[in-house]
Amino acid sequence: MSVTVRVPAKVNVQLAVGPARPDGFHDLANVFLAVGLYDEVTAAPADELRVTCAGPDAAQVPLDRTNLAARAALALAERHGRPADVHLHIAKDIPVAGGMAGGSADAAGALLACDALWGTGASRAELLDICAELGSDVPFSLVGGAALGTGRGERLQELAVGGDFHWVFAVADGGLSTPAVYREFDRLTPDAPAPEASPALLEALRTGDAAALAATLSNDLQAAALSLFPALADTLKAGTEAGALAALVSGSGPTTAFLVKDADAAERVAAALRASGTCRTARPATSPAPGAGVL
Numbered sequence: 001m002s003v004t005v006r007v008p009a010k011v012n013v014q015l016a017v018g019p020a021r022p023d024g025f026h027d028l029a030n031v032f033l034a035v036g037l038y039d040e041v042t043a044a045p046a047d048e049l050r051v052t053c054a055g056p057d058a059a060q061v062p063l064d065r066t067n068l069a070a071r072a073a074l075a076l077a078e079r080h081g082r083p084a085d086v087h088l089h090i091a092k093d094i095p096v097a098g099g100m101a102g103g104s105a106d107a108a109g110a111l112l113a114c115d116a117l118w119g120t121g122a123s124r125a126e127l128l129d130i131c132a133e134l135g136s137d138v139p140f141s142l143v144g145g146a147a148l149g150t151g152r153g154e155r156l157q158e159l160a161v162g163g164d165f166h167w168v169f170a171v172a173d174g175g176l177s178t179p180a181v182y183r184e185f186d187r188l189t190p191d192a193p194a195p196e197a198s199p200a201l202l203e204a205l206r207t208g209d210a211a212a213l214a215a216t217l218s219n220d221l222q223a224a225a226l227s228l229f230p231a232l233a234d235t236l237k238a239g240t241e242a243g244a245l246a247a248l249v250s251g252s253g254p255t256t257a258f259l260v261k262d263a264d265a266a267e268r269v270a271a272a273l274r275a276s277g278t279c280r281t282a283r284p285a286t287s288p289a290p291g292a293g294v295l
């Protein structure tokens, strides 16, 4: 018997970053939107914990106990006083180290898959609690849809979304380390104000208005990501020239996100980005996507 869970990637439609806190984290106002690019995590009985991964970026994924999916299984097993005797297989379609929360998605997926496989019957609140321990973006991977994250991003308030939004994601050649991007943010922004969610952006989500969302997208980490990975400016320009309504770096990058009018525009902008030579590949996707779910 095995259990497979499908988990979406995310884009931050607003990422407002405050100053570094004494514990090293930053206070955030983080508006997450789940997008329809998915990893699938399959949990099957095994003699001991084992992780395998398949997909175009699989070589970059650690298969030891630092893998976030393995850490999720260990955390659930420990709480329920049982061995983490599971084989986790990750079918990876979310770009690795791309600012789309791929590792977080796998953690949420593994947690749900192990809970179902082991019959631990953890409550939603307990699952969310474990997610928050594993990382700031993990609770959202479980919940999906759209949500405002505050604190270091892990305190979630679900948001209503009034329609579908169409995107293209340009996958960069290479990755960016999230901690390195935050360090660069601290260097570039010594006096960051307290982060606040944009009422205009929340209204654009609520009404499903792509033009209004395009006018309000923002990412405080974008300057830091561009400083560490200057070639991203060429990708942003190529997508904008191809007709995207708006372009921004996704989270800590280096994936770039392009909001477009509809599915046809997504195909056109993706083709133009692929032909531009400024990215490794470009993927159309729709939002909001549901959170982690057993298939």
Ligand code: ATP
Pocket (backbone or CB within 6 Å): 060, 061, 062, 066, 067, 068, 069, 090, 095, 096, 097, 098, 099, 100, 101, 102, 103, 104, 106, 107, 137, 175, 176, 178, 251, 252, 253
């Ligand atoms: P975020 O958007 O949450 O900042 P990200 O999308 O930039 O994350 P990830 O794909 O989650 O980055 O990977 C970041 C690093 O985490 C990778 O370079 C890899 O070494 C490590 N990692 C641990 N577990 C996983 C996993 N299951 N999938 C991908 N990377 C993992």
